[in-house]
Amino acid sequence: MSFKKHANFKMISRMKYILLAISILTASVGWAAGFATDGNGIRNAISASINGEGVLYVSEIDGTVSCHTTSGKTLWRNPTDNPAVMFEIEAADLDGDGNDDLLAASGNGNIYCWGHDGQLRWTFNPGRKVRFSEVAVVKNGDTVQIFAGGNDCVLYELDTRGNLVSETKYAGIIRKLEAGNFVYKDQQSLLVMAMTSDKWSWSFLGIIDPRSKEVLVEGNIKKGELLQFKSLMINELTVADIDGDGLDDFMFVGTGKADSVASAARDAAGQFVVMNGKMKPIVQFGFPKKDKQLYAHGFAASLQPVRNEIAVNFGTVLYVLGLDGQLIARTGKAYEGFAFNGLTVEPESRQLFGDGQLGGGTTLHAFDLTQDHWWEAPQQLLGRLAEVESNLDTLYRQSLKFKRPAYQKKSEEPWVLVSGREPNEAVANLKGEDLKFVTMSTWSEDFDRSKISKVAGEGALKKDRRKPYDLSQGEIIARARKMEQSGVPFTLWAGHGTDPFYMQVETMIGILEAAPTTCYGFVYAEMGNPEDPRSHYFVNHYIPQLAPAMRKQGRAKLFFRFKNIFWAAGAHLHPWDQLFFSRDYADLVVPTTEDTNSSTQDINLAGRVGMFMGGYVDQHALRLVEDNVCCWRPESACGQTSISPFLRSGVLRAAYGARYGIISGLKFQQEPGIQILYALMKSGVLPQVQPEDILSVGSWHLMKDIDEHHVEISEDGHDVMLYTPEDDNAVISVGGVGWSGAGLSDHDLSKVALGVDYRWLNFIPELPNGMVPIAPIGYQSELKKRGTPFSVSSTKEGFINGKKVPANQFGTYMRQIVEAGAARMPIAVKGASWSAIRLDDRHVRLILIDPGYIDPQERQAVISFQGRQPVSAMDILSTETLDASSPVLTVTVPAGSMRFIDLAY
Template sequence: MNKFFALCFFIVLTNSVKAQNFQTEGDAIRHTVVASVGGESILYIGELDGSVSSYTMDGEKKWRVKTEDPAVLFEIEAADINGDGNDDLLAANANGNIFCYDSSGELLWKFNSDHKIRFSEVAIVNNKEKVQIFAGGNDYNLYELDSKGKLVSKTKIKGVVRKIQTGNFFGDKEDLFLMTYNHDKFRWDFLGFIDSATKEVIKNAKLKDKRLKNLSKYMITDITVSDINGDNKDDVLFFGDRSMQPQFTALDSNFDVLAVYTGNKKQTQRYAHSQGTFLPSRNEIMFQHGGIIMVLDTQGKVVKEAGSRYGKMVFSDFTYDPVSNQLVAGGTVDGGNVVRFFDLKNDKWWDTKHKKEGRMAEVADNLKKLYEQTLNFKLPSYQKRSDKEWVMSTRENIDPKLDKLNGGNVKFVIQKSPKEGTDRSPLVALLGDIALKKDRRGKYQDTREEIVEMARKMEEQGQPFTMWAGHGNDPFYIQIETLEKILEVAPTTCYGFVYAEMHNTEDPRVIHFINEYLPRLAKAIRKNNRAKLMFRYKNMFWAATSHLPLWKEMFFSGKYNDFLVPASEDTSNRIQDLNLAGRIGMHSGGYINDFAMRLIDDNPTSWRPLSPCGQNTVSPYLRQGVIMASYGARFGIVSTSGFVERPGLNILFALMKSGVIPIVEPENIQSIGSWHLIKDVDEKLVHVVDDHHKVKHYETDDENAVFSVAQMHWAGASIPEHDFSKLALGVRYRWLNYLPQIPKGMVAIAPVESKQKLQTEKIPYFVSNAKVGYIGEKKVSATEFGATIKEKVAQGGQQLNILVNGASWSAIRIDKNHTRLVLVDPNYINPKQHEVIVKFQNRTPKSATDILSGNEIKLAKEIKVNIPAGSMRFIDIAY
C-alpha cells in the first residue's frame, strides 16, 4: 500500500471529489482498505464473520463474496498479486484459510495448512517484481506463500502472531515487521524486523529495553507502518491504551522513539476501541480512542481533538485514500455496515459530524419500537403474576416510565465494593504469607466497623445492596467475621455477596474459603436473611471446571443450593455458549435455585488486543439478558458505561416488570431437548482453557475434544464438525457466540449423577469428560463421539412440541394451554434481520399471537417469522 500511496500522491488534491457516505449490502464491517483497480480507487471491505466485498468510492457495489465457513476475519490487504495491474484482495481468516480474490471477486486461490490453525495476519512483500505473501497465527510458524498461494517456507517463531507488516524499514527493500504475544494483551515474545529473503532476524527489541518501557505496558489495539519523519524509511506506529487512557508511540527501525502521546484521565474510557493511521497529505496522525478523535503531529503532540468521552459513533477501522484525499471510516464496532468519509481538505475535517445510518439506525428503530410496545403491555388473562421478584444489581438510571408496569416486580440493588483493612494475622497463621496477598485494583482502607456501619445505614434507609466480597486475586476483600455481622445488621436489605474468578483449586486461600467461610456463611444466611452468594466465573467454568472435585462438592452436592448463584462474565468470554448451557443444567437439574446474568460492557471477546469494544447500542447486552432470563436467570449483575445509548437496559427491566418475560421455573422450560452429562472432567483441558491470559498453549490435539479449540489462542476460530457447541448449540466459531441457535432445542450440561433421573423420564443424554466421549464405560475420541452427540440431540429435538431454526430461542409454559415463544436475533455485534422457521410437532396449536403487536400469525405445521435486526419477538402459542 505504501507504493500505491507514493504513486498517487502527486495528484492535485484540489481537483479531488468528496465521496458521500454509503450503506453496504453486507453486515458488520470490520476492515476497509483502499485499492487501485482500473486506475481508480476502490474499497475492499471485510465483514466480521469472513464475508468480503468491493465498492467504488461512490458506493456502487462491484461484488460481494459471502463466507461459507464463518469465523472472525482478522486481516485484509490489497496488492497486485496476479500481475494484471489491478490490486487483488488477501484475507486472513480464523477458519484456517488465507484467501486471494482478484479485482473482479473471483477466488484466485485458497491456502489451507495441513493442520488446524487460526490465521490472524497476512502481509505482502513486493521486491523486484517478486511477490511474497506472509501469514501467521497461533501455531508458532511464519508462513511464506508465492503469488499462486503455494507454500514456499515455514519459519519457526516464538509466540502467537499479533502483527505482521511490510515496509521499507532499512532503505533498500521491503522487509517484515513482526510482533508476537505470549499474553493476551501485554508482554510480547518477539518485536522486531525479519529479512524477507532469508527469514533471518535483522534486529529485535527486548521487553526490558528502557526505551520501550512505556510501550511494554500498553494494550496495543492497532499497528500501522508509515514514514512519519521523512527519512524515506518506514516507521512503526502503535496505538492503544494504558489504564484505559489513550497511548501512542512511533518507533523507527532502530527502535528509537520518534513520537509519544500519553493520554489523561479526562479521556479514560472503559475498553475503548482505539485505532489510528498516518495522513501524509497533512503530515498528521489521526487517533480514535473510543468516542474521541485526536489529531497528532509527527512528534505526538495533540493538534486538535473532537468528540467526547464515551462519545457516539465508534468506527471499526480507518484507511486513507490518497486520490481523493479522504479518510475512510469503515463501519462501527456495534455492527455498523456504513462507510463514512472525512474530507482532509477541510481544515476542520476531524470535527465532521456523522449521523446514524444503515444497520445501526435500523437496530435503534427496532429497539425503540420494542420499548414502546413493552411499556404498553398488559398481562393476558391466562398469565399469572409471579410472587417472586427479579433482583438486578445495577448502576443504571431507572426510567420512571417503568413505574406503571405491574406484570412483575424488579428489585433494584446497589453494589458496594469496600476493601477491609483489618489485620490478617489469624489468616496468616492458618495459610502463611499468601493470606497477605491483595488485589492491586483497590485500597484496603475500610475498617470492619465502617463496613458494618455502612450496612446498618442501608438497612435503616431500606436500600437493597450487595457487596463485592472477594476475587481470585484476593478472596478476602471482606473477612468472614465482617460478613456475618453484615448479615446480622441488614437482614432485609443485604441481598448477598459477589465473588469473582476464584477458579484456582490449588490456591490455599480458595480452599480455606470453601472449607471455612462457606459453612459459616450458610449458617448466617439461613438464620435470618435472603442473601445469596453470586460467583462470577468465565471461560467454561460452569460447563466443565465446576466438575472438578473441590468445586463439584460445592456446587453439585446440594449442601448450598439454596443460596449459591452462578454467574458468568458473559460479555468477555469467547465460549459463552458453554457457560450458558452449564448454568441451565445446574438450574434445571435442581442443583441450584437461581442463576445470574452478568451484563457489563467489558471487552467482549477476551482476545483483548483485537476486541471490538465501545458499543453504542444496548442490543447485544439486552439480547443476552433476555435469553438468560428466558431460561431461569432471576438475578443480574448488570451495568453499562457511557457508550451505551438510552434507554439502555431499561428495555430489559421493562420486559421483566411488564411480565413479557415471566419469572421462569425449571419445570416450565419447554425447549430443553437433551442433556450432556460430565463424568471425570478432563483436568488438563480445563486448566489450559481457564488460563485465559497466556496464549502459548497451542497443541495439534486441541481440535480433538468435545469442547474443542476453547483455549485463548483459538479466539475467533471456526469449530470442527464434531464439537459439542456446533452439533448441539448451533455455534460456528469461538467469538461472541453467547446466543446459540439451538436448532434441536437447548442441550443442558450437568453432572453424570443426573443420569438416573433422565433415564426415568426417558430424556436423551450423552456423557463425556469434555475431552473424550463415553459409550457405555468405553472412552472414544471426540471425532468418533460426534455421531453420538448428533443422534442424541436429534432425538431430544423430536420430543419437543416446538423447534426453531435460525434464532436463539426459548419456549416457556405460561399455563397448561399456553406457551410463550421467545425469538431473539442470534448475532451479537453483527445484528441483522432473520427469517426463522418455527416447526410444530407432537401437539397441534390452535393460535399464535405476537403479544406485543397483538397480531395473529397464520398457523401451519411450519411457519416463517421475521425477527427484527438486533431485537426479538414474543409469540404466545395457544393449544
C-alpha cells in the first residue's frame, strides 16, 4: 500500500464514522431501516404477538433475554444470573391469554419460561448436568406440549407449568426439534433430529407422534434420496408450507456438498433443501462455489404470508428464492458485508429482520417486505459493532503515533510472524521493533514408508487426503535451496494427526542444510494422541535426528498446533512428556494452538504460559485463523467481520510471552484489520515479554497422576456421544465438544482460576486472579522455594496434602489458593483481561483487554495497587494522565479494544 493510499484510507475511515453517526441519527428519527438494541451481542430473535401487536423476543450470547417493538422500543430486558449460551428461543401462548410467552433452551442446563410481561414463570432442570440446546411447542386443540433436548440424548416432554411429563431416549444428542403439521392437516407432530458427530448429517431424522412418541416418518440417511446429504453440516432447520399442500415442510441449510452424482448441486459450497413430511426433497438449491466461506453459518426463512419467497442466508451472502427454489436475486459477497446470526419474519409489520451480526452485533437489521426489491435496502453499521470499529480506528491511529519511551528498551529479537499479510506502508515506516515475516507452505513427499510402518504399524501408511504427495526428496530440497537463494523466509507444514509424516526426516535435514538462513522451521497439527504408535515413532526417531540439525542451522523451530486441553494435560502423557517437559528441546519447541471446535482455550493458554514461565520452552506462539471462532461447528460460525476478537486474542497471548505468530485466512478482515496488531508490535506499544517480567501471576496449578480417560474425553473434538453427568464433577469439567456452550460449576478450574463462566470460545479469559499457569508436578520444588501458592489435580480430581479429593470438594480449596496468590501480586485487576509487564525497575506496562471474545462490551476495570503505590499512571496511547494517588484506580476499557497504561514508581 502506498502512503497516498494509506492517507486515503484514514480519510475514508474517518468519513465512514461521520456517515455512521449520520446513520445512527437517521435511525433514531425513522429514516433508516432497523434499530440497535440496548443490550449486548444478539444470538437469537423470534417474532411474537402481545396485545395484538407484533414484537420481537431477543436472546443475547450469555443468556440475557429481552422484548422489543418492531420500531426499536425495549419493553423489558432480563439479564442472566447464570451465564451460558442461549441456544434457542420459542414464542408460544402457553396460558391461553392471547399473548405469546417466551421459552428458552440454555447451555446452563435449564429450560426457561417468561411471561409476555417479562416475569419468569418457571425453570426446568432434569436434576442432572445437561446442556440444553433445543425447545419446541406442540399445540393440538387445548393440549399444549413442550419438548426440549440437548446433549444427554433425551427428549424431555414438559407441561405448560414446566413439570416433567415424559423422557424418551435417542441414539444421538438432540440437534433439532420443530413442531408442525407435517403428516396431518389438523394435527401437529414433532420433527426430531439427532446426531452423533459434532457436525455431519444425522443419526436420526424423523417425525414422531407427540403423544405416543412413535415414529410416523423416518428419513434414512443410509439409503435412497437422503444418502446424498450425509456430508452436510446442518446449520439450521425451520418450518413452513412451501409447496402449498396444507402440510408443513421443513427447510434446512447445510455447509458442504451433496454426495449424489445425480444432484445438480453436488459441487456447491452449501445446500438449501426443503423436505416434505414424507421425507422427500422437494426443493434444492446449491450455493455457488464462488460463495464458499469456511464454516459459514446458513439459515432460511419463508417470507409467507407477506411474499411467496424464501430468504436464505449463507455467511455474508443472501439469496432470494421462489417457492420452487429458483433464484430471484442474490446480494452480498463472500467474506464482505453483514454476517447475520439469523433471519426473522415479523408478519404484522411485514418486515424481515437480520438478527444481529456474528461477533457481538446488537442491531436488528430490517428489510421492508412490501417493496419488490426489498433485499436492496441498504443496511447501516449500528450499535455495538459500530462502536467497536470506531474504537479500533482510534487504537490504530494512536499506535501509529506512539513513540517508545526512553525507559523501554528495544527488543533484541524480532517478532516472527508466519503470515501471508505483510505490513502496509504506514506500519512498515514505523521506527521501533523488528518484524520478520515468514511464509508457510506444504511440500508433501512421495517416499517408501516401509521402514516407519515396521515400527509404527500399518497406520504409518495412511496419508492426509488434502495433500498431493507428489514431490521427491531431491525436488523438495531444490525448492528449499531456491527459497534460500531468493531470500524468502519460510516454514513448512510437515505433519498432522491424519499423517505425521509429510516428509522423511532425512528430507527435513536436507532442507535445513539447503536453507540455513531462510528456513524457520516445521509445523505440526492435531497429532496429540499418546496412544498412536506414530506419535511414539515421531518422538523417538524424528526428533533425535532433527534436533542436532536444527541447532546447527540455528533458527528453525518446531511449531506444534494442538487443541483442547493438550498443553495443560495431554502434553504431560508419554511420549509427549519427554518432548515437551524434559527441557531437552526447550530451545526448539514452540507450542501454539489448533483451537477450532474447542471450548477449553483458556486452559490450553494457561498450559502454554506454564511451559514458558517454567522454562520448559523458551518461546510460544499466538495463532490467529478465522476458524478460531468455531466451537461446536454447526452452532458457531467463522465469519467474524471485525478483526477485534482475533486482535484481542493475539495481544493477550503476546502479553504473556508469545513472540511468534501464526496468522492465516482472516478473509473477512478489511484494512486496517491485522495491521493494527502489526502496528502495536512494531511501535513497541506491545512489548516483548520475558518470563521473569510477568507480574500478573499469583498462583499456579500443577498436574499429577493425570486421568488419561478424562483427558481423552476432553480431547475428543468430534464425538458428541460421550455424555455422562459425572463430567461435571471434575477439576477440568465438561471439556468435550458435546458440552460446548455449557455453564460451569463453582469448582471448575476455568471458573475458579481464570474467570470463565461457560464453555464457549474462551480465547480471552478475564483473569480476576491474574494468570494461573499450569505445569507438571515436578515444578512444585521451584514454587515452594519461592513461596508461591499452588494447587494440584489429576484434571479430574484434586489433591489436598497429597490425598485425592473429588472436584466438588476441591473447588473451595482451589479458590483459597488462587485468592491467596492474587493477594500477593503487586497489581490486581477485576473486570478485564490483563497482563502486567515490568519494563524496568521503575516502570510497569499494564495491558487491559475487553474479554468479550465474540461479545464485546465496554468494561470497567478496577485496578488495585497491592504493593508499592505508583507515583504516576498514564495511558500511553491517548497520553491521558490517570489519578494514581489512591490504592484503587477504575478505568474504562473500550468495547472490543484495549488500553495500555504505564505505571511509574
